[in-house]
Amino acid sequence: MLTFNQQPESGIRRGRLSIPKKDGEDSVQKRVIETPGCLMYSAKGSVPHLTPDNVRLQDFGGVNVSMEHLLQNHHPAGLKNWDFDLAKFLHLEEFILLCQLRDTSAFTKLAPTTDRFVTLTTFQGIRQFTLQDYFEVVSAYRPDIVIAFTDNIAETFRDPSTVLPGKKRVQRSVDRSLKWLDQTLRVRAGGEGGQDEAEKKASKNESRKEQRKKARFQQTAETSEVESGSGSNATTPASTRAATPSDPATTTQTKEEAPRSWADVAVFAQVHGSDLVSERVRSAQETAKRDVDGFVLDVSGLVESKSMTKNAVLNCIKVSTDHLPTDKPRLVYGIQTPEDVLKAITMGADLFDTSYPFHLTEDGKASLYYFKQPAIAGSTTTTSIGEQRWINLWDDEHGDKFVPLLDGCECYACKGGRHTRAYINHLLKTHEMLATVLLMSHNMHQYSKFFASVRQSIEDGTFQKESVLFNERFGVEPDRTGEIHAAQAIVEASLTRRANRLEGAEEGVVEAIGLGPSPAGTPVPQKRHSEDMTGHADKKPKPEDMA
Template sequence: MSLLFNLLKTSEKSLRLGNLILIKNEQKIILDTPNCLAYTVRGCVPHLTPDNLHDIPLIEAVTVTLEHFIDVQPPPSTQFPGGLHKFLNFEKYFLFIDIRDSGNIKAVSSNADKYVSIYTNHGVRQVMFDSYIEYMNIYKPDVFASLADKITDEVPSLKRIRKSVDRTLKWLDNALSNVKEGIHVFGVLTGHNNKEERIRSAKETAKRNVSGFVLNGNFLGNTSRERINILKSSLDNLPSNKPRLAYGLGTPEDILLGVSEGIDLFDTHYAAKMTDAGHAFIFSLDIKNDLDSCKQQKTINLWDTYFRDDIQPLLVGCQCYSCQNHTRAYIHHLLNVHEMLATVLLMSHNLFHYTKFFKSIRESIDQGTFSSKAERFFKVYDDEYKQEKEMTENSTTVILN
């Protein structure tokens, strides 16, 4: 099995257009980047069956979390012949595995030199670093993330951050030495909020024979710009010829900022989170009019009684199954009677819309219009951007007066 990453177009502003090509047996999967990996819980995309997922045409890759399978050790799923693709009915997808839930990393007891602590439905468990590689060799994913000593402390000491980098590099070396041929490894970058340690982690990981890199934006600030500014220390010290996957960047603003700094892959946890809240995506990268008031919202809340008589689709013009067959009023009704079909239809729409958003990003990079479209997006949708602009304009007015 081979994994190739091609950069098709780059710019001096770190924008990257490429594709990730997986070839195994007679199967060839091409994942155009920037793109997303479908987030799963216990091996399923939330609210969707495999058949539902197959109806979303732009989904080519899924990410699976070992934390969801390991209530007991070894996980019962390791007894299933044929690997995790077959076990989960993900044979047509690019399958990526990590040990912790990228969308919901909970603070647990500290890690040690020989194990990582994880949070399961049956409480905290420890996974030995050699057991993790054993599980990966049985599951046979296309790619997995090496073990990482992720920091969940609010204010970690410099000693703790350095230890995190050292442990993660040690576990990466073990993974590369013991993984079976044909299974690819992404190195995880650590260093928390310390610039020097993030640079050290990035440079040392880049020296190894990894197939790509994983960056974790969780616990790194409250705003999109704060998280990206910290991750930039790592991104600036990575080779350009390997893909970068980022966690903790899910909102449209996160994605646009991440893409502008050279991140290639994201997960779809944000789509699942908004579906659980009863929201439908309506944002767009292609904004025609800054003053169009209906474009100020990124989502609509289908719990709102305003929609009880609204016979429009979730988003006019959307080609997803939900919008082609059902109305806002119907989904509002389903939510209020607690019918599970409500979240099925919402997730189908949100995931479809999310992948179309990435397609629009790729097209704008190819056409050289990404920067202008992203700037317009922030002007229309992003409250943080609006507040900063107002403060700048007010300060300028004071100076002029």
């Protein structure tokens, strides 16, 4: 359920996104996402660096989960035994859960998409993910919102720093995504449409090949058993054995269990078109004709491309939103910095993710920026180019600053002055995980306060004025180069050396007690019978002690 109030003179929108409570005794009323707002970025289903109690302290109402972070090699087949949904599995029942294919925090370059599958980078390796796999996973996960199966060409650039995809590739992406969207909507409605005839034929051929491969493997294993004379069935021909379900040749084809219904899952459709205006218009217009619940504009690939300026990328968003209905939410990926978020809001964007505070935390930085002037004077630092938007806690200058990260901040790290800049500087340099817990808590809190101030300014009619003042105060965010701080490099080098020493020492201990490989002819040290369980030898009494 979505309600919006839009300013007639601009594309700025103010709304609320809510999900009705699902049927069931144990169902929980979801939080409401105020827009413009954010979904919390997650890795492996958890908000990075935050403990569950700290996650619940955040003001954000939703969590963004990537399938490629959670998929295992035995999925989706292994998900058929799930008797719960993904929100319960991740203990995120109170949040609106949005599920999509890929990691949204960074640009990823993968193999090209085909008519049958997309390529995902899971934590167990790269895998081909088909539309049918997608349906089975969504049926098991049952998130509140899912992004439709789509051909995102951002990851297929040959050289994302200089080259954008060609017109034919972009057109194929739009056509393929619309086709998959239609199939997704049909399946959600309870119909069939996962595969057309050509795809079904290709799937059957692959299934037959897989069965023949398994049969050959089984036959080879049986032959090896007979020749070696080992195994309980070594002397029994395969043809005289009792048929088992694992034998491909004797397995009877059973009707697959029907997947669970996911008719109550909202579907967001992705709008494509790369940098081509005509294709962005076509994609937006055709997608808007479908019965979808929201729209996604992923410009992360365009942002990474050095062929386009930031303003050109933002204009691509404007081209798409101009042709989308005004009563449905628009989620944007790839726009992260506060000044870019403000520009995207004027173009009709409603939702973003929290990749920006996550990146600040990874770099050891603490947010100082604000949208409206804070009530406490002197809470920020002024530089020659304006006010400082963040500080880097790796810098030595913070080693003796016993003050909060930001005066007046009510986050877990700053409230009550319990944690100081000097303390977090110390934690970083001793590689304590509490450092990133505190920084992430602070950066997430500041990002949420930023959006709260933006929403208030829209209601007050001062958004444009405050946006101009923000840009004057903080300027433009420097590009994130990926280089780490010199102090961080020293710490990581030290950790690497220590890990190598421990690894070598561990191998030596394992070999010494006879559990590891030893050189040929080298006797393995044996434990003396006189040693007790602690490894200390019992002392033999001396003759004079016995007298």
